[in-house]
Amino acid sequence: MLNQVLRKAVCAAFLALPLSISFATEAYKSAADVPVEVFFKRVDYRSLVLSPDGKTLAAVVPLKNRGNLVLIDVATRKAEVITSSDRFDVASLEWVGNKYLMFRVADGQDASGRFNYKGSYYYDVDGKQVQELESTDGDKKNNIHITSILSHVGGDSPVAIVTMNGRSKEFEDVYTFNFKTRRSKLMTFESPGRTVGWELDTKDRPRIAIRDELRPAKGQPQMTTYWHLPIGAEKWEKIFESSSYKDKVNYQILGFDNDDRTLYVSANLDGRDKMAVYKYDTTTKKFGDVVAEDDIFDVDQSSASARLIRDPDPKNRKVYGIAYQGIMPKRIWLGDSPAKTIVDMVNGALPSTYNSIGLSEVGDKALVRSSSDVEAGTYYLYDAGKKSLELVLKERDWADPKIMAERKPIAFKARDGLPIYGYLTLPRGVEAKNLPLIVNIHGGPMVRGYHFESWGRWPEAQFFASRGYAVLELEPRGSEGSGMKNFTSGWKQWGGTMQDDLSDGALFLVQEGIVDKNRMGLLGGSYGGYASLQGMVKNPDLWQCADSSVAVSDLGLLQNVTWSDTAEYGDAATGGYLANEFTKWVGDSTNDAALFELRSPARNADKVKGPIMLSMGSDDRRVPLIHGEKMRDALLKAGKQLDYKVYPEEGHGFNRDVSVFDLYHRGEKFFANCLKKK
Template sequence: MLFPCLHRFVRGALLAGLTAAATQVVCAAPNSVEDFFKNPQYLGVKLSPNGQFLAASAPGDGRMNLVVIDLKARQGKRLTKFKDADVVYFDWVNDNRLVFSLGSLHEPVGARKRYGGGLFAVDRDGKDSRVLVPTVQAAIDAGAYVYRMSAFLARTRETSDDIIALANDRNAKNPDVYRLNTKTGRKTLLTLENPGEVQQWIVDKDGVPRAAIATDEKLKITTWWRSGADAKWVQLGQYDLFEKNLLPLAFGYDGTLYVTSNLGRDKYAIYTFDPERKALKDLVFEHPDIDLGGLGTGEADDGGLIFDPKTRKLAGVRYDADKPGMKWFDASWSALGTQLDQALPGRFNAFRPPQEGSSQVLVFSYSDRHSGTWFVFDLAAKKIEEAVSMRSWFKEDDLVAMQPLRFKARDGLEIPAYLFLPKGSAGKKLPLLVNIHGGPHARADYWGLQPWGALESQFLAQNGYAVLLPNFRMTPGFGHQLFTGGLRQIGKAMQEDIEDGIDELVRRGLVDPHRVCLYGASYGGYATLWGLVKTPEKYRCGIAALAVTDLELQLTSTRGDTVYSDEGSYFWAKMVGDPSKEAEALRAVSPAFHADRIKAPVMLIFGEADIRVPLEQGEKMKKALERAGKKPEWIVKEEEGHGFVKTENRVDMYTRMLKFLDQHLAPAASN
């Protein structure tokens, strides 16, 4: 069976009523552990430029493979049959051809990293496939000593088989921009004049590289601009790591440069920019609670900018605050957004204007209790049809609200968070699990039924536990003060933010202070163990997955990948401490050296092949706990890395986690 659930398309209603068409889905099932942690039915759905086909990744052979759905014929075709990697990125080259890259949906680094990478092209009928760049493993097998990567950057405006791509052919560390023919593999260099050390390129609507963000080994950020393909590069600004900055985002159809900046303010906002005068012009959009475009570490996304290919103007800005939102500048698109919100209430309905020559709009509709459904809206016929869903087996009534929460840390800093309360509970004196995100310099938790934090939290809430997702200091996206407030505060103020969130819920009467447990992976695993060390009386148990337990070892061990990156080593030295100069300070906040302080039961979870946090970190903590007379529950999965790829391993892990919690945090079933 090609697809896990067959969707029966039903004709949509007229826009006057704009009632979403019904879709019958044959795959009803209770919310088992596997329901929460198996692969989605569809992911990353994209509409072809002419609006007649959908591309998506979907399960097959235990992996997420590339499929194309013909909307008129209501037929799907699987284009790839990978068994060792997932199709993690894809895009349309034109109406007939796609490009894609491989990776691992559940494991960003680890045993299977070598099976990822590459750049491939294929026609939508599955024919004329081409390996444009091999995977890491294929390059190794061919005797390559340096991996030459390539990645999709932009589609060309004219109809052709070319794309604008990144490739590190000239410099292994820093990519150039090429025009790449996906049929022949022929490349044309577009950045012969390269300002140097560029990590991020921004092309204009004609595919010309005209802005760049460069980063040296000390992570000093330099931004560049040029007026055209043959013009000289002009430096716009230079900033130190963790310093406020200004970063290019995108070019409008008229050549306007859009930037994001937090200079003179706490949160990144979007502006137009005059590169000749090197001065901000008009404020395009700002939000009081979140950054727009800037990621805090010298990187930028597209700022959520949405352009209309037909009017050739900026149509709106999409953003992710406590809940997602849209700011439309175009009245017609704003009106359509309002109509969609009325037809699909309680959800965020994301869409963008169609390509020139098409009247089809792809709408992604989701909420904190609805994993997401893609609709196709025909502007000309004024009708909307449901296409495919991400996880149709969930019923909204079985899930709980993802409640935005703000609380004050002890130093007055406001900490954003999310709260999940068990369905049907009185909301008083509940057992609490604090779900601590990884990174720590990553915003991992967004409103919606997303993997990791939100999906885990729904699973735990279904089983009777309140769950807190705190965006503690060092989390990017919520302003410069919150992000840089975490510098040199690992095990200190960063940990106290978690404690203060718990105390706030106790003050509100929501949580039983004697039934609190910590859980997290990667940095979250570290914070779990350090919480048990720092305030042992506060917690009933801790579940630490993929956890750093010895900071000095993590930053110096040749078994991991951190030591092999000059930039990574410098970043961590600045953020937590330099192991060559501050070893004692790092040991002072490393759980493996303080296992004797831990009172609560501990579960340790590791991947045998993890290269981000090597197994030695877990083994050292396990031995330290055993020496202290506190044998932990120990889970190690072979051939798994920094995240578990195999569904059976994820299901086993969460099943054992739930049993551990029911044993130590009070059985939810008996409450």
């Protein structure tokens, strides 16, 4: 009955922002009608955050071609513009109590394609003033460099517990910081040193420190150590350590329960292949039973975004569950709770989406974001007293779920028996039979590249599915997040068994009758760009074409180009990443010279048969332009078909709208020419 009440109370609209900009939303009959410029435009509204008292909603909205900050009064629905910059974007924001809002700014359109923070500020709600913490010039005297907010006192208090680079430019300490007086007090004078992360207990005491150890020598891993401070003690004790090679037991700390003794830890103990969440007793130094695990993926922070679900009441903070990204977003409950009751009610009203819920401190209101494979993201306001959900806004008004493509989990066994998982997005309204295929390959490759919800700045699967292609996105061996065996079996297998996994996935779809073997192409950037090129070299009769961007073309260059940003990770004593982790995971240009010769696409361009589209960024420091130039020269010398373009003022991944739109216009035409012709 309660869910029926909720459903009926979903309103048609929540607010209309009184800004000078309006957006016309066209109703498209099918996804095929949606232009490139609409698919890949920036999200209009993002980063919605409800104040702890549930009275004010903060959001980043489009204004002056940038993302600027507004506050909306929940009761009156009136919006107040806080920033109106035409130079920087508000990149992140966080409430400190009900009266202060800290935010960081960045140039969201710079060549890196990432938010490189330029400065930080806070807004005083009562004083209606924006105050500077850290200047956008980065070197201003008296800059206050807050790296994160760990906790805040709550209510109307201006006090937060923060990490700051106060005593060191490189490492962090924990401070109390008063946003009203701008005064801080060091809480971790006796820290273990070289700290790169902290965890508070539920009484806001620094209890866990994460320390970055020096690499002892070349050929040895760099260690990360975890330190614990017992309540009332002065001396820190080391409790865990993890290797940068990721070849032993790995640890990630999720946080304390409200007894401030029990710690939730992700680890792969006792030879376990995949990381699971355990309870750890900080007094006895013993692990308890597993409380969360997954058959397919690691349950951890880095790859699965695992987090604790707590009671929102700051006086309780009890852990009631764990949320993480499995094959689909998932919650594991550790018992009944007020939070679970609200989640169940919202899920009953919105049963076809995953609903993330940000509760106010007293639990009477919540901001709900619902999303799925076909739902790009819709915000609602939940009111416990009214038992209602009110529609706030849609992130992409044009993306009607009824015309979007479904995204299905897929699993198969590679030729050596290793299980491989991923997602298959199929064009809507078309029989899943003998379709042209695009294999979209993620970068890294030592990351988990894909989740069930594929929306983002580059919703490639949805775009190419709208153009009639089946899109396969896999986590081949070497990817993190699918267990230790998957990860370690990819060592020194760039262009080898890692490449075979991609081929095996495509051939599995051919065997199932879904895909036409004669119409299969490759798509990817960075490592995905490398694998796209290498596929055309290793299996020239399997793949018709490849669309490759910011691509590694020569494994030797990847290690030896001194002007890349990865080369900066080195140090004179041990050689850093390229002389250690790289040699273990990819290889060494001297000791593995024959392997690098075989698996470098630019050295084997004569083997290519089909056309290649290759796009590079002029300012790329991760994979410098020389990779593209060497591949271009080799292909042209061998007389191969090549569409080559360098995008000016772009880095490792394109970010300016004009570049992004042009890239996908070219890609749309390229795949139409090489895959749609039978």
